[in-house]
Amino acid sequence: xxxxVKQLTSLVAMIAVLxxxxxxxxxxxxxxxxxxxxKKGFVRCGVSQGLPGFSNxxxxxxxxxxxxxxxxxxxxxxLGDANKVKFTPLSAKExxxxxxxxxxxxxxxxxxxxxxxxxxxxxxxVGVNFYDGQGFMVRKDSGITSTSQFKDGISACTNxxxxxxxxxxxxxxxxxxxxxxxxxxxxxxxxxxxxAGRCDTYTTDKSGLAAQRTKMTNPxxxxxxxxxxxxxxxxxxxxxxxxxxxDIVRWSLNTMIxxxxxxxxxxxxxxxxxxxxxxxxxxVGAEGEMGAAFGLDNEWNLRIxxxxxxxxxxxxxxxADTGILPDRGPNELWTKGGILYVxxxx
Amino acid sequence: xxxxxILPQFLTLLFIVLIFGFFTMNxxxxxxxxxIEFGFGFLSKEAxxxxxxSLIDYDGSMSYGRAYxxxxxxxxxxxxxxxxxxxxxxxxxxxxxxxxxxxINKTASFYVEFFRNVPLLLQIFFWYFAALRxxxxxxxxxxxxxxxxxxxxxxxxxxxxxxxxxxxFIALIIAIIVIFFFNKFAKKKQEExxxxxxxxxxxxxxxxxxxxxxxxxxxxxxSWSFPExxxxxxxxxxxxxxxxxxxxxxxxxxxxxxxxxxxxxxxVRAGIQGVGKGQKEAAASxxxxxxxxxxxVIMPQALRIIxxxxxxxxxxxxxxxxxxxxxxxxxxxxxxxxxxMMQTGxxxxxxxxxxxxxxxxxxxxxxxxxxxxxxxxxxxx
Ligand SMILES: N[C@@H](CCC(=O)N[C@@H](CS)C(=O)NCC(=O)O)C(=O)O
Numbered sequence: 240x241x242x243x244v245k246q247l248t249s250l251v252a253m254i255a256v257l258x259x260x261x262x263x264x265x266x267x268x269x270x271x272x273x274x275x276x277x278k279k280g281f282v283r284c285g286v287s288q289g290l291p292g293f294s295n296x297x298x299x300x301x302x303x304x305x306x307x308x309x310x311x312x313x314x315x316x317x318l319g320d321a322n323k324v325k326f327t328p329l330s331a332k333e334x335x336x337x338x339x340x341x342x343x344x345x346x347x348x349x350x351x352x353x354x355x356x357x358x359x360x361x362x363x364x365v366g367v368n369f370y371d372g373q374g375f376m377v378r379k380d381s382g383i384t385s386t387s388q389f390k391d392g393i394s395a396c397t398n399x400x401x402x403x404x405x406x407x408x409x410x411x412x413x414x415x416x417x418x419x420x421x422x423x424x425x426x427x428x429x430x431x432x433x434x435a436g437r438c439d440t441y442t443t444d445k446s447g448l449a450a451q452r453t454k455m456t457n458p459x460x461x462x463x464x465x466x467x468x469x470x471x472x473x474x475x476x477x478x479x480x481x482x483x484x485x486d487i488v489r490w491s492l493n494t495m496i497x498x499x500x501x502x503x504x505x506x507x508x509x510x511x512x513x514x515x516x517x518x519x520x521x522x523v524g525a526e527g528e529m530g531a532a533f534g535l536d537n538e539w540n541l542r543i544x545x546x547x548x549x550x551x552x553x554x555x556x557x558x559a560d561t562g563i564l565p566d567r568g569p570n571e572l573w574t575k576g577g578i579l580y581v582x583x584x585x
Numbered sequence: 586x587x588x589x590x591i592l593p594q595f596l597t598l599l600f601i602v603l604i605f606g607f608f609t610m611n612x613x614x615x616x617x618x619x620x621i622e623f624g625f626g627f628l629s630k631e632a633x634x635x636x637x638x639s640l641i642d643y644d645g646s647m648s649y650g651r652a653y654x655x656x657x658x659x660x661x662x663x664x665x666x667x668x669x670x671x672x673x674x675x676x677x678x679x680x681x682x683x684x685x686x687x688x689i690n691k692t693a694s695f696y697v698e699f700f701r702n703v704p705l706l707l708q709i710f711f712w713y714f715a716a717l718r719x720x721x722x723x724x725x726x727x728x729x730x731x732x733x734x735x736x737x738x739x740x741x742x743x744x745x746x747x748x749x750x751x752x753x754f755i756a757l758i759i760a761i762i763v764i765f766f767f768n769k770f771a772k773k774k775q776e777e778x779x780x781x782x783x784x785x786x787x788x789x790x791x792x793x794x795x796x797x798x799x800x801x802x803x804x805x806x807x808s809w810s811f812p813e814x815x816x817x818x819x820x821x822x823x824x825x826x827x828x829x830x831x832x833x834x835x836x837x838x839x840x841x842x843x844x845x846x847x848x849x850x851x852x853v854r855a856g857i858q859g860v861g862k863g864q865k866e867a868a869a870s871x872x873x874x875x876x877x878x879x880x881x882v883i884m885p886q887a888l889r890i891i892x893x894x895x896x897x898x899x900x901x902x903x904x905x906x907x908x909x910x911x912x913x914x915x916x917x918x919x920x921x922x923x924x925x926m927m928q929t930g931x932x933x934x935x936x937x938x939x940x941x942x943x944x945x946x947x948x949x950x951x952x953x954x955x956x957x958x959x960x961x962x963x964x965x966x
Contacts, residue, residue: 332923336932360930361616382819392815392823394738399910399919400927404634408645420635421833423913424923432913435717436737437832439821 270483272344273317273534281323284310285343288328288426291450292563293349293369302326306347308553309368309475311546312491313345316530316539321546330425332400335360338478345488346476349444351402356476365489367474368550370569370578372467373406374445376452379462381439386414386466389440394419396429396438403443406469430454444471449563487533493581494540498522498549500572500581505548508541521584529584540584550579612933627929628653634924636915638831649925656920657942663834663916664903664946667841671902672895674842675849682854693850701847706908708844713836713912720832723814723822732811734824740835741812744828748806752799760795764788833914837906845902849895856891857883888961896954900947907943917942 276282286294286306294304302324311321327343338346339361349371350356352364375395377383389411397403399422411418421438423429426447433441434455441448448463455461475492477485498504501519503511512525520526524538533539547553551572559565571577616623628650635645640658643651681693700708717737721727726734733742747753771782799805812827860883868882869875909916910923917939926935 332927335927335930339932356930377818378820380819381817381821383821388818390815390817392825393817393821394823396913399924404924405928408633408635412645418635420637421831421913422637422915422919422924424910424919428911428913431714432717435714436722437717439817439823 270481270487270534272478272481272484273487276317276344280318281325282310282314282318282345283327283343284313284324285327285329285334285337285346285348286310287348288330290349290426290447291453292558292561293446293450294326294328294347296326296328303557305368305553305557306349306473306475308495308547308557309347309488309492310345312495312543313488315542315546316491316535317487319542321542330400331398332424335362338362338476341478344477344484349447349473350476351444351471352474353402361479362476363479363485364474364476365485366492366581367472368492369446369473371444371446371471371473373403373442373469373471374448374467375464376433376441376448376461377439377464379460383440384464386410386464386468389414389416389418391417392419393440394421394438396421396423396433396441397443398422398426398429399424401443402469402471407442410468426451427454444473446473446558446564453563483533487535490533490540490584491543494522494543494584495547495550495553496572496579496581497584498540498544499551500574503544503549504552505545508544512541518583518585527585616933623933624931625934627931627934630929632925632928634928636920637913638834638915649921649929652925653917653921653938656915656917659915659920660903660906660909660917661946663837663841663906663909663914666838667845667902667906668899670838670842671845671849671898674846675895676853678846678850679853679857682850683857697847697850700843705840705844705905706911709837709840709908709912712840713833716832716836723824724816732827734812736824737832738823738829739832740830741824741827742830743812744810744826746808746810748808749799749804752803753796753805756796756799756803756805760792763795764791767791831914833909833912836912837909837914841902841905844905845898848898848901852891852894852898853887856887856889859890860886885961889958892954892958892961896951896958899950899954903946903950904943 284307286302286304289295290304290306292304294302294306296302307324307326310324310326314323315321327337329337329343329346329348334346334348334350335356337343346362347368349369351371352367356362357364375386383389393416395407395418397407397420404420404422407418407420421432423432429441429443430451432438441451443451445463445467452458452461452463475488477488498508501516501522503519503522508523511519511523514520514523514525517526521529522540523544524530524536524541528537530537530539548556554567554570557563559567567577569578571579573580613623629648631645632647632649632652633645634652636643636652636655638659639655640662641651641655643655678693678696681689682697684690684693720735720737723734723736723738723741726736728734731743733740767787768784771784771787774780774782800807810826810828812824812829815823815825817823864882864886865878868878873881906916907918910919913919922935922939926932929935
């Protein structure tokens, strides 16, 4: 009988440990994610597996892109250093499970905000950092210059687990065209297969097409057709259920966009502290207590602007100067004919 | 005494129940805070995505349940073809490895060493992308085997167009049943009266004649549809009509076959080597012909050694077929655990169903192979 006493005690101990974990999860109602992030010392950020201009790693493993900058902004805000980010490359298929299972805390990876994603699967979209739409790429020598020239039997390469797959069906169905979808798990394989001639067209977000075109053997042999067949507002996503964290990510992005609107840049941010515009002063932490609600200090937004830059700087550095999409199109400020418009920081 | 025996088992059970309960509770709670619901209702909702290749009628207006079925059948298809082809190739290579001919022997062992040691995913990519790069565009493809074209967009070949296929199919089943009873009868005759029938030829005859009759009296009719080149744009073409086999299926089958055959070859070699030389000599000395020696003496003993590890290879091949997702072959993992999971967000349910499905397929293969092993192997007295 005594032989089992030891087993019994260890069992009781294990059960006790399990229960403390359970009660902990129940109690941690305030921003668990913020607490964990500060404890770990880095922001866990899910990005693409390589989409130039949006999230792309160079040979040394340094990530750049407008999606990457959102995570850097959050790191600057909550940890004081835009470099304290751990990036996890994810395929379209993996991205949501990585977020809901807690492997990452922000998903910033050309992800379209849709009703079902927002409402149905435990995610919360915090804003839009790139307004996009789905398009088609074809080989120039095919002579196709418009989707109206598509014929029955056309084959289209794309990624699985994307809005692209669904829009494509709606599009071809509404035009009454029969088509062959060739859907891969990873974007690199889509590019390789289309490049080899497996498909007549490659379809995804136009930003994605512009970025992936740079990876083709001969980028100049391909062109993106003018038609846009869907709305693809791309933006960062967080897990549902941590509203403080959600707010931090949302207002980090808003800060970048508002900073551009008020002409605050990484170069002039410090000197803006003495501006006579109170809105600008709030943006650089010189007026009000804009960080208190998140449990952050007052210069969280100043650090974002100084370390990452405003939205315009980020766009120029990553998307325009790299030649991917020099024209900002709808991703221009509302004051300059675009649709970028964020609520005020006050 | 009894208590002492039961206690550890009771504790283990309690522990498992607690662990399981803890995980379910935690998952439930996490799902609650994130507003995710658990349920299988999604299976009857409209899938709204299309699938490249399907053995049954499917389009995006059908349900997720239907999409599951499409993926499952595609998995079964590639596994079935892979198992058949890798068995044939495995036997050939296995026998070749025992060949006294130096060249044959060395080629076979090089094949085994090479294909067994290169990671399968790499081989799949190789066959897919190498083939894509090497194959001609549809308009440049040349005819082979009468009316087939091998192109970068797939293999286009003739397709049978049946009239009253049902009647033909029923006739086939009847033929198989007749053959089954005929063989039973022939076996009984041989055991009782020592009379031997040409079983194979009579079976073949039945198999041909009964279905053939339906063409004459059953209104069954068969014609062929040929692939024809169609221009989509200035430089882009495809084939219409006939049957199109996607390059993804071809590459995946090829890779799975070449890889799995190496393991089967080793099993075959071990099996044949495992039967003692004396057996063969003894059999020959009582006047059996060489083919009878192989069929009646060597094979029953060799198979006993070959079948169990080969069953494992069949299971591996089936599971490995899920690497299909990498090259866009719409198998169960790509369609269901990929697209459907992303579009519905029902991760737990879908992963659960997928795991249960693979488990069921594996058990079915194992059961079939065990049954076959019992049937074929010599009865030890
Ligand atoms: N915005 C769409 C599509 C996003 C997507 O995954 N697009 C692919 C095609 S460009 C991609 O970005 N792949 C990059 C990668 O996986 O690295 C969505 O959210 O569903």
